[in-house]
Amino acid sequence: MSVRIKLTLSYAGFLMLAGALLLAAVWMFLLRYVPDGWPGLLGIAPNRYLLLVAFAPAAAIVLVFLLVFGLVGGWILAGRMLAPLTRITDATRVAASGSLSHRIRLEGRRDEFRELADAFDAMLARLEAHVAEHQRFATNASHELRTPLAISQSILDVARKDPKHDHGELLARLHAVNARAIDLTEALLLLSRADQRSFTQEPADLSLLVEEAAETLLPLAEKRGVTIETSGEITAVLGSHTLLLQMTTNLMHNAIVHNLPGRGTVRVTTSVRPETVVLTVENSGETLSPELAATLTEPFQRGTGRVCDAHPGVGLGLAIVKRIAQAHDGSLTIVPCPAGGLRVVVELPTPPPNAVG
Template identity: 60%
Template sequence: MDRRPGLSVRLKLTLSYAGLLMLAGFMVLAVVWVLLLRYGPEGAVTTPEGIDPGRMMVNGDLLTALRLMVGVMLPTASIVMAFLLVFGLLGGWVLAGRMLAPLDQITRAVRQTTDASLSRRIRLPGRKDEFRELADAFDGMLEQLEAHVTEQQRFAANASHELRTPLAISQTLIEVARAGPADQDELIDRLHTVNTRAIDLTEGLLLLNRSDRRLFTTEPVDLSLLAEEAAETLLPLAEERKVALDVTGEPARTVGSAALLLRMVTNLVQNAIVHNLPEHGTVTVNTAAHDDGVVVRVENTGPPVPSALLPTLLEPFQRGTDRARTETYAGVGLGLAIVNSIVRAHDGTLDLIARPAGGLIVTIRLPPA
């Protein structure tokens, strides 16, 4: 929430207690002033013993006069100090309670927040101070937690659905084989395909969890070498789909997990090959090094991608087209999600740009070594 500048809680408490003490001091001075006016030389009053303290001060017997004044003022001063003590405690208690009331509101909101009610917000009104900043920070944390929990729930539901599909297909094929004679070779091939898809999906989920939790060791890595290795591995797939694959650039050294970064580049190149034109498509991989980091840029031709679809491509189980599942390559919908997770785990950034002529430009920036 945008707030106007205001006094801090420390300053408010300081001013409140200082004002209370000043009020108490004025009361003490007033009482002393009244006593001095009553028992001083101009307002001399004879004590019960018949001694005039004011006249004694005039005559020079100061010590005796002071003793008499203390004897007269001490009971009254004690009563006044006791009153000031009670007044200070009660006043301080009330003022502190008013100042700390926002903290009680924050505490109640924290206690009422559970997994089922992450949508609750404090939204503490008033000008900016320490308590309002704390409330705003807590609201921001709740917002992030709610988004994270929602994302995890959606991911779990999608993962369950994706895993259920190959298992259901396998169960159907087994029942067909039990029901009667069938082409065993065809059944075995189909079971192998379905089982491979289930394994790929499971490995993708494990890799996604591993990168999200940063469970890896780091070492110096040259992204240009990883790009060449990924291109060499995927060259048969590119030739099969009649896609020209080109790798250019300069050494781009960073620090991270070599296995995860290789998977990142491989997924990018694989997606660029699969989501391409039916014939005469191109994929260009370029690496570069700058003062502020290293860059991997993968550009491919292909069908036009709507701009509104770009943010969803980084979510798990989201596919730009259905062709990846209906043709020879059966994607599991985790390619760019894994790439995005690996980039975040390495403190990098990922940008997606739709080419006007069709296809995508994916740019990854990572910290330099």
């Protein structure tokens, strides 16, 4: 039986039970307060048998009326009550067919069905955005991977058609292209690992990760004339040491590369808030608009004028940072500095007291 039929029978059964109890109460009243020998109306003295004979057909008619009324009324009420659930079910079928643009948009007062419909609409919106993001990512990744493969094919064709060509130069170019393809593949694997959260939770300190990343990137900073300044307090977190170090390194690498050559600065600070720990990376550089800054976390979106010939990257630096932060239940905020450059803030939740020794 459907839920509507079950609710209808429940309404009708409850109404029948209430009617039967009411009739039983009336009958008990008659038995108690109308004894045998009571003069009655017009001098007629009814007894209990006559009362029963007169009461039983009337009670039966009342019960039949209550049954019909309960079934009809219950069917209508159940239909009205379950109408929102029917709309939610129809929307689920539409979403299951592959269309995620459909929304329920349930009207009326905020009750349990309205909350369920709103939650379902929010879930569809997130799924639609997630699927669209993955489709764009797959398209961009295919394009980025095809480029080094096409260049490698061209180099090999030149070497085959012109045996007298300088093979040393061709090998150097082939090595550079192959290295870029390897970097891109490793970045894609790292991005996938962050998305799947397939890592072991362990205690870590962002301030120590900052020092480690700064030591690694110091030669690059000195080569480009960029000064790295680190400060802050101990910031304990719980997560993957490898991913958190990659996140910190990516932020500082971007801050060094996209900076003012010969006179740039990178300031990295760590701090603790009541419920989060904060990693802030701020650098000098070109003035960027808020609209452009908002696109920098998109995969393969390097931003106009932000591609450096010496360190072109693979366009996944900030995308990886964002995914790693999200994999650790954190957030990433990018704000352009009025004087130029960016201020990037990563907030991660503070671990439980017993999780970090």
